[in-house]
Structures are given as C-alpha cells and as structure tokens.
Amino acid sequence: MVSFKLLILCAIIGVALSVPQGSNRKNQSKENARRKASQPSQIVEDSDEELTDQCPEPNGYFADAEQCDKYYDCRDGVITEKLCPDGMVFNDFSSEYEKCDLPFNIDCSTRPKLQKPDPSLHCRRKNGYFSHEEPNVCDKFYYCVDGKFNMITCPDGLVYNENAGICSWPDEAKRKGCSSGDVFQFQCPKVNETFGLTHPRYADPEDCQFFYVCINGDTPRRNGCKLGQVFDERQSRCEWARKVPECADWYKGQLTDEELDRLENPPTTARPSGNAPSRRKKPHRPSQRHAEEEA
Structure with missing residues (x-):
C-alpha cells in the first residue's frame, strides 16, 4: 500500500516539474520567431546602405x-x-x-535634377546654347563656353529651336511668339486641296527673290531663288529676272547688266581634245647600268 502511494506521489511531482519546462520552451520559441522576423528588414537596410557606397562594377x-x-x-x-x-x-x-x-x-527625363546654375551675360549656364532674352527675337541665339558668349543668327526664314539647339522652321521649333505667322507676317490663302497643290507656292509680296511654300496648304515656309533669279508666280518657279516683267529691275543698283548676263550665261571652260599632246612628263627610268651602280 505504501509503495502504491509512493508511485502516485512521484507521478504527480513529475507532471508538476514537466509543465514549467514545456512553458519555457514555448516562450523561448516565440522569442526566437520574433528575432528571426526582425532580421530580414535589418539585412535589407544594411544592403541598401552598402549599395550607395559601392561601385556597380570595379571600374x-x-x-x-x-x-x-x-x-x-x-x-x-x-x-x-x-x-x-x-x-x-x-x-x-x-x-x-x-x-x-x-x-x-541626352535623355534626362528619368534623372531631371541639375546642379545650381552659374549664369553670366547672355548665358543662363556657363556652357550651352541659349535663346535670345527678347522672346520676339526668334532668329538669334547664344553659344556659351565657360561663361563667355557668341551670338549666332539663323539663316533667313529659320528660328532657333530650343529643344534641338539648332535653327529650324518655325512650325518645327514650336516657340511661343515665333510661329510662322509671327515670323513671316504671311498667311497662306485657303485652297481646295481636291483641285489644288498639296504644297502651293506664293510670291513674297515684299521681295521678288523670295517666295513661300505653304505646307499642306496652311503652314508657310520662306524660300529663296539664287542670285540673279526671281520667283515667277505664273510658272510657280524661279526664273531669271529679265524674263519676269514685274521683277525685271529687281537687281538694279545691286548687279550690273554684265554681271546678270554672266550669271545667266556662265562662261564654259574648253576641255582639251583627245588628240592634244599631253603635257605630263614621262617618268625617268634609270638605266640598267645606273641601277647596278646604285645597288
């Protein structure tokens, strides 16, 4: 009987002792899981910090x-x-x-930030191409090198294109105050494209040497004839001034009749005929004896 009671007492003590141990393990597992959960974010942060101070490649x-x-x-x-x-x-x-x-x-759309500008006279930054300060001065711009400027004027009929850094047609540059209408003061007449030309031409009312090409019938571009010629509106092409009555005297005071004639009928340079003797000297070939002496 004593032995049976002793066995029951030992079992009770064993169960009592096992409960705290299981509870400690459970609490320890929760603590380990909490620590593990916090480790990945720390690793990412450390990795990001290292990337900002490291080269993508060694060189x-x-x-x-x-x-x-x-x-x-x-x-x-x-x-x-x-x-x-x-x-x-x-x-x-x-x-x-x-x-x-x-x-x-360069395409800077994905990294648009720039250093603080260091401007000087006519130069918004120390280097580059910059439009004229007056918004209505469309054909002039500045080329700046180390803060020193050089003003450049576009060819007649073109304006400075701020997006490309070159001279362009006004309709391509798309600058406010520098449209085709603003620059040329010319409006393309309305045409019926079914019967008319896609890009009709019109004489410049102020200058016989120039004319306008209306792109798609509504966007003017100014073009010019070569020296000595004027635009013939009847034929819609350039022609020698003497052949266009309304512009026959356009070059008077600028070119003489002799100069106009030479432009229209340039002198031809006579080419030597096939039987003409050649003026080229024949190459001197050293004799065999001379060659042996040199050897």
Missing part, C-alpha cells in the same frame, strides 16, 4: 540615378563623385568613357 563611369550632370568614377572598387561643367550633362552611352555632353543629345 567605369556611371550616371547618378537622379541628377543628370552628376556621375561616379570607379577605380578598383573605389567610388568618386563628379560633376560635369555647368550646362553639360553626363553621357552614359558606355561605362568605359568619361564624357559630358550637351543636354540636346
């Missing part, structure tokens, strides 16, 4: 992700931050080359 030149004129020079894994000259942007066509270029040649 090369790499564009900044946000600023178009900033780039990085990597040498043996050591990164150096650099800036292009003010007004230029980094050309990332190849990581092998360190090249700063004009903004017109």
